[in-house]
Amino acid sequence: MKKIIQRNLPLSQTYTITGYNYVPLIDGDGTCCDNCGKLISNMVYVTDGNGGKFTVGNDCAKTLTIPQSDAFRLQVEIEAAFNEGKALRSKIQTNLKKGNITGAYKWESKDGGVFIVFLITRGGSSMQAVNYPGVSLTYIKDILITKPE
Numbered sequence: 001m002k003k004i005i006q007r008n009l010p011l012s013q014t015y016t017i018t019g020y021n022y023v024p025l026i027d028g029d030g031t032c033c034d035n036c037g038k039l040i041s042n043m044v045y046v047t048d049g050n051g052g053k054f055t056v057g058n059d060c061a062k063t064l065t066i067p068q069s070d071a072f073r074l075q076v077e078i079e080a081a082f083n084e085g086k087a088l089r090s091k092i093q094t095n096l097k098k099g100n101i102t103g104a105y106k107w108e109s110k111d112g113g114v115f116i117v118f119l120i121t122r123g124g125s126s127m128q129a130v131n132y133p134g135v136s137l138t139y140i141k142d143i144l145i146t147k148p149e
């Protein structure tokens with residue numbers, strides 16, 4: 001089992017997760033983790049229930065004392081969102097570099113579904129649904145192209 005070291009946020013306190021967000025470090029408005037002080041881009045917002053609001057990194061959030069439902073949310077939703085963004089970015093960049101695609105753009109269906117369309121170099125396109133657009137699109141916003149006419 002991983003050894004948990006207490007940092008700024010006391011382990012005796014229970015925190016609840018109020019939200020999460022991804023802010024690329026490249027945007028220049030990086031935030032430091034309220035727990036360990038490191039510059040973070042995968043942010044998890046927590047409150048101590050006494051009016052205290054904190055922003056911690058994804059990894060630090062796992063070390064805090066949080067209710068089981070929040071620990072579950074962290075694992076199945078928040079980490080999944082961060083991972084989706086990271087994977088999409090890597091997929092676009094790798095395929096651009098290999099010359100497999102000429103670009104990728106965002107497409108929204110009538111019912112509000114968000115997709116990334118990959119323009120295949122040899123013709124045609126393929127689509128991938130985005131499950132966590134709020135986070136994933138921030139990961140790739142600088143490498144997407146506008147939809148061709």
Ligand SMILES: [Zn+2]
Pocket residue numbers: 033034035036037038056057059060
């Ligand atoms: Zn931290």
